[in-house]
Structure formats: structure tokens, C-alpha cells
Amino acid sequence: MSTDATLSFEEAMEKYDPVLGFEVHVELNTKTKMFSSAPNVFGDEPNTNVNEVDLGMPGVLPVVNKTAVESSIKIGLALNCKIAESCRFARKNYFYPDTPKNFQTSQYDEPIAYDGYLDIELEDGTVFRVEIERAHMEEDAGKLTHLGGSAGRIQGAEYSLVDYNRAGVPLVEIVTKPIEGAGSRAPELAKAYVAAVREIVKNLGVSDAKMERGNVRCDANVSLRPHGRERFGIRSETKNVNSLRAVEHAVRYEIQRHAAVLDSGEPVIQETRHWHEDTRTTTSGRAKSDADDYRYFPEPDLVPVVPSREWVEEIRQTLPEPPAERRKRLKQDWGYSDLEFRDVVNAGVLDEIEETITAGASASVARKWWMGEIVGRAKNADVDPGQLGVTPATIVELSRMVEAGKINNKMASAVLDGVLAGEGTPAEVVEKRGLAVVSDDGPLLEAIDAALAAQPDVAEKIRGGKVQAIGAIVGGVMKATRGQADAGRVRELILEKLGVTV
Amino acid sequence: MAAINRDDVAHLARLAHIEMSAEELDRMAGELAVIVDAVKSVSEAAGDGVPATSHPIPLSNVFREDEVGHTFTAEQALSGAPDSDADRFKVPAILDED
Numbered sequence: 018m019s020t021d022a023t024l025s026f027e028e029a030m031e032k033y034d035p036v037l038g039f040e041v042h043v044e045l046n047t048k049t050k051m052f053s054s055a056p057n058v059f060g061d062e063p064n065t066n067v068n069e070v071d072l073g074m075p076g077v078l079p080v081v082n083k084t085a086v087e088s089s090i091k092i093g094l095a096l097n098c099k100i101a102e103s104c105r106f107a108r109k110n111y112f113y114p115d116t117p118k119n120f121q122t123s124q125y126d127e128p129i130a131y132d133g134y135l136d137i138e139l140e141d142g143t144v145f146r147v148e149i150e151r152a153h154m155e156e157d158a159g160k161l162t163h164l165g166g167s168a169g170r171i172q173g174a175e176y177s178l179v180d181y182n183r184a185g186v187p188l189v190e191i192v193t194k195p196i197e198g199a200g201s202r203a204p205e206l207a208k209a210y211v212a213a214v215r216e217i218v219k220n221l222g223v224s225d226a227k228m229e230r231g232n233v234r235c236d237a238n239v240s241l242r243p244h245g246r247e248r249f250g251i252r253s254e255t256k257n258v259n260s261l262r263a264v265e266h267a268v269r270y271e272i273q274r275h276a277a278v279l280d281s282g283e284p285v286i287q288e289t290r291h292w293h294e295d296t297r298t299t300t301s302g303r304a305k306s307d308a309d310d311y312r313y314f315p316e317p318d319l320v321p322v323v324p325s326r327e328w329v330e331e332i333r334q335t336l337p338e339p340p341a342e343r344r345k346r347l348k349q350d351w352g353y354s355d356l357e358f359r360d361v362v363n364a365g366v367l368d369e370i371e372e373t374i375t376a377g378a379s380a381s382v383a384r385k386w387w388m389g390e391i392v393g394r395a396k397n398a399d400v401d402p403g404q405l406g407v408t409p410a411t412i413v414e415l416s417r418m419v420e421a422g423k424i425n426n427k428m429a430s431a432v433l434d435g436v437l438a439g440e441g442t443p444a445e446v447v448e449k450r451g452l453a454v455v456s457d458d459g460p461l462l463e464a465i466d467a468a469l470a471a472q473p474d475v476a477e478k479i480r481g482g483k484v485q486a487i488g489a490i491v492g493g494v495m496k497a498t499r500g501q502a503d504a505g506r507v508r509e510l511i512l513e514k515l516g517v518t519v
Numbered sequence: 520m521a522a523i524n525r526d527d528v529a530h531l532a533r534l535a536h537i538e539m540s541a542e543e544l545d546r547m548a549g550e551l552a553v554i555v556d557a558v559k560s561v562s563e564a565a566g567d568g569v570p571a572t573s574h575p576i577p578l579s580n581v582f583r584e585d586e587v588g589h590t591f592t593a594e595q596a597l598s599g600a601p602d603s604d605a606d607r608f609k610v611p612a613i614l615d616e617d
Contacts, residue, residue, distance in 0.1 A: 054586065062593060065596075080583040165612070177609075177611075320578040
């Protein structure tokens with residue numbers, strides 16, 4: 018496979034102005050498929066979540082999934098789109114074994130949602146508005162595995178195996194208008210846009226939004242034009258860029274590749290490109306040709322979808338607060354610094370901290386526990402922090418115990434381990450493990466005597482006024498009591514014992 | 520006469536994966552033109568006040584509740600397949616899109 022020439026990103030930016038466009042496919046998490054009552058479940062045994070409709074058998078009739086329509090309207094509204102007064106489905110005709118019907122049921126001239134926008138916040142806080150052309154309903158295709166050639170690649174494959182479990186899964190395809198003016202921030206914007214769409218559909222609860230499972234898939238269009246020229250250059254479409262990082266890298270690479278092609282005086286070929294994560298490059302797919310003549314026509318087996326304005330308004334009332342607005346509100350309410358808040362967002366514990374605060378913890382205590390104790394444990398266990406099994410109630414109980422002086426911070430951490438090991442509530446773990454702070458002076462005085470006797474020179478220094486030396490004695494007592502003493506009380510008792518007043 | 524020529528028919532045949540002989544192309548070009556003309560007469564019948572429609576039945580919003588119904592077993596699903604392997608349909612490798 019030949020390697021395409023590229024220019025450095027900086028040089029490409031000096032000479033050219035990038036224009037982007039995205040098609041993001043979102044798989045809905047309905048219980049059933051778009052047009053059949055077969056289950057929409059990921060990862061089941063091949064060809065078991067199918068019935069006659071999904072297999073395109075003769076004489077079958079599709080019926081539209083009401084929840085899928087509702088989810089599509091939700092997505093449209095969240096993208097600030099207009100919702101069509103009336104829209105219809107269309108057949109997109111093509112021959113490929115991923116669809117047993119030889120057409121994909123989609124929408125063509127009448128999408129359910131159109132003319133929207135999404136404000137994308139870049140890392141430095143700059144807001145960039147991306148215009149949405151349309152969001153339309155369609156169905157996913159089956160999954161092909163190419164075998165017999167080199168691992169998984171279609172080139173050289175001898176045959177393909179087809180699993181139709183995914184065929185008919187409801188999709189919403191979101192198409193942007195051409196995005197101009199991003200300049201050198203185009204790769205960053207690309208990533209931020211796809212991240213924002215993913216976050217929105219997840220927040221709406223209409224998709225599982227796992228990119229690694231293909232719930233959100235991105236096709237990235239890139240073209241370049243010389244600075245100052247209005248007419249767009251010829252674009253390439255990089256297919257199935259399926260992680261946020263890959264979206265950024267693919268856009269950057271295509272900009273560099275286009276720049277080298279244009280520099281050589283050649284025209285860019287309008288074609289599909291395939292993204293390769295291993296080499297972070299794209300290779301030529303197929304040129305746009307007759308095969309793209311999909312002969313769309315209205316789907317005769319389905320009647321129009323006419324969402325009443327009452328229904329649309331009803332749905333609008335149920336929409337959750339948009340993620341970007343929610344973050345702004347929470348950051349202000351909690352009083353975290355920019356850095357603290359970003360760490361919380363990146364660690365994925367925003368919801369957990371909010372719940373913990375609702376359960377009665379202060380914002381700083383909630384952050385201390387989630388960021389200081391739980392995130393690290395989750396990382397070790399290789400699960401999301403929210404799935405580790407720590408409830409807000411546990412954190413509130415632990416922090417109350419610390420505040421009341423029943424346990425110290427170190428013990429609280431051990432108590433959390435106990436709770437996670439299934440030993441019961443924090444109170445029960447404290448009881449079982451005998452972790453309560455020793456505040457009975459008797460055992461403490463004994464330990465203090467022993468510590469003083471063990472380090473007579475230190476005792477002498479303290480008596481002589483060098484109070485800062487007390488750490489060594491406190492340390493000895495803590496060691497002797499296996500960390501269960503209240504360090505503050507130990508200090509008081511030592512000073513009292515040595516007759517030092519501070 | 521409608522503008523359906525021999526090249527249009529050859530193009531459609533290719534898209535539809537239908538092999539047609541030279542004689543068939545000639546004949547179909549003529550026949551399709553007549554058919555298109557016949558369909559065109561509908562637009563003469565419908566005046567300006569009649570909106571375009573894609574469906575003859577005045578129905579809309581025919582929906583299904585999102586409830587799981589019946590499915591096939593893999594064995595049933597594959598029962599009509601010319602070839603299969605590992606509970607999946609086996610097809611020749613086709614160099615096209617992914």
C-alpha cells in the first residue's frame with residue numbers, strides 16, 4: 018500500500034483554509050428495531066435477533082417503532098432543529114450483502130429534523146457554532162466479517178460472513194452544513210463536535226453512545242481551498258472514524274494530505290477514504306461513481322410520519338438540561354476552580370459528585386472522596402468510578418464519622434475498603450475491624466509513657482521548649498496504637514505530661 | 520415522447536445488476552418511454568390545487584409500540600441460505616465499501 022505525500026500541518030495551514038463536514042450516525046437504544054419487533058441488543062449470538070422483516074423476506078411489511086421516532090425528535094430538538102410537520106421514508110437502493118433487502122430504508126428529501134445548530138466549546142473556552150443541515154431516521158445494516166485474506170481486511174478476502182443482528186437497528190444520521198472558518202483548530206473542533214453529539218445523545222438517554230461499540234460513528238468530510246477563495250475545494254470522505262481521538266487525527270491527516278496533493282498541482286480526487294488507526298493514515302476507498310446513484314424513491318410500504326405540534330411540545334418538555342449548560346451551573350454552584358472542575362469532568366464523576374452532594378455532603382468533601390479515593394480504586398479495578406459500588410450514602414456516612422472525630426482520614430480510607438469488600442455499612446466495618454479512634458486516655462497515656470521512655474532525648478528537647486520535636490513522639494504513639502489514636506489528643510496529652518504550655 | 524434513451528436503460532440495468540442484450544436494450548428503451556409517458560398523464564389530471572403525494576392511502580403515523588416480538592433461531596434464519604458458516608450467512612467477498 019503506497020503512502021501518500023503530506024505537508025506539515027503548519028505549512029498546510031499557511032497555504033490553505035479547511036472546510037469540514039460531518040455525518041454522525043447514532044444507534045438508538047430502543048428495545049426493538051426500527052421496522053421490526055426483533056430485539057435491538059448488542060453482542061448476542063449471530064442471527065438470533067432477527068425475524069422475517071430484518072431478513073428482507075418476500076411479502077413482509079415494516080412497521081415504524083414509535084419510540085424510535087420519539088428519540089429522533091428528541092435528538093432534533095436537542096440540536097436546535099425544526100421538526101418536520103410531515104416526513105416520509107425512502108428507499109436507498111444498493112447491492113451489498115450487509116442489507117438483505119438490497120435497499121436501506123432511510124429518509125431522503127424529507128428528514129424528520131432540519132436547520133439546527135450546536136454551539137461547541139473548544140478547550141480554551143472559545144465557542145464555535147456548527148450548523149446542522151438535517152437529522153434523519155434510518156436503519157443500520159448487518160455486520161460483515163471478511164475472511165480468508167489478511168486479517169479482517171476486505172482486500173484479498175475470499176469470503177465474508179454476515180450477521181444480521183444489527184440489520185434494522187434504528188439510526189439517526191446527523192449531517193452538518195459545511196463548517197467554515199475553523200482554520201488550524203479544525204482537528205480540535207472535529208473532536209469536540211463529535212464529543213458534543215455523543216454527550217447529547219447520552220444525556221437524552223436515547224443511545225448507549227459507546228463509540229467502541231459503534232453506537233456513535235463518524236464520517237468526516239474535509240476539503241481545502243486557498244485562503245480568500247469562496248468556492249469549496251474537492252472533498253474526501255473518511256469513513257467510520259470511531260473514536261474521538263481518531264476523528265481529530267483523521268481530520269488533521271486529511272488536511273495534510275490534501276495540501277500535498279494541491280501543492281503538486283494535481284486535483285484532489287473526490288473519494289471515500291478508509292482510516293487506519295495503526296498508522297494514523299487514510300487510504301483510498303472507492304471513487305464516487307455510478308455506484309452512488311442510489312435511485313432513492315419514497316418507501317411505498319410506510320405511510321408518512323406526521324408529528325403533531327402537541328406531541329413535539331410534549332417531548333420538548335421532557336428534555337433534560339443540555340450538558341454544556343449543566344456543567345456551567347454545577348461549576349458555579351460547587352465553587353471548584355477551572356482545573357478542579359476539568360479534572361472532575363475528565364474523571365467522569367460529575368453525576369456521582371452531584372448525587373453525593375444531594376445526599377448531604379459538601380462540595381469539597383464530595384470532590385475529595387471521589388477524586389482522592391474512588392477514582393484511583395476504580396482505575397485499579399478497571400471499571401468506571403460510578404460502577405465501583407460506592408453509594409453517596411456511604412460517603413456521607415464516612416465523612417460524618419471523620420467530622421465527629423470517630424475515625425481519622427486514614428481509617429476512613431480503610432473503612433471504604435471494607436465497605437467495598439462487602440463487610441457492610443461504614444458503621445459496621447468500623448465495628449468489625451475495630452477501627453474507632455482511641456480517645457480513652459488510659460491506653461494513650463500508656464503508649465505515651467512508652468514513647469517518651471524510648472526517646473528520652475526527644476522528650477528533653479520538648480521540655481526545653483522545642484515543641485516541634487513532638488512529631489517523633491506522636492509518631493511513636495500512632496505506631497503503637499496502629500494508627501487508631503486521635504493525633505490531636507495525643508499531642509495535648511504529651512504536652513500536658515511534660516508540663517509544656519504552648 | 521419521454522426522454523428515456525438506450526444509454527439510460529443501459530445505465531439503469533447496470534445499477535440494478537440486470538444483464539441485458541443489445542436487442543433488449545433497444546426494445547426496453549422504447550417500452551420504458553411509453554410507460555413514463557403513461558405515468559406522466561397523472562400530472563395532467565392533477566391541477567395546481569392537488570399536492571404531491573407518495574402514498575395513495577390517506578394514512579399517517581402508523582406506529583408500533585417498542586415491545587419485543589418474535590425472532591428466529593440462527594438455524595431458522597439460515598435455513599434458506601445458499602451457504603453458511605458459524606451461524607452466519609456466507610457470501611463471496613465483494614470488493615466494495617466496508
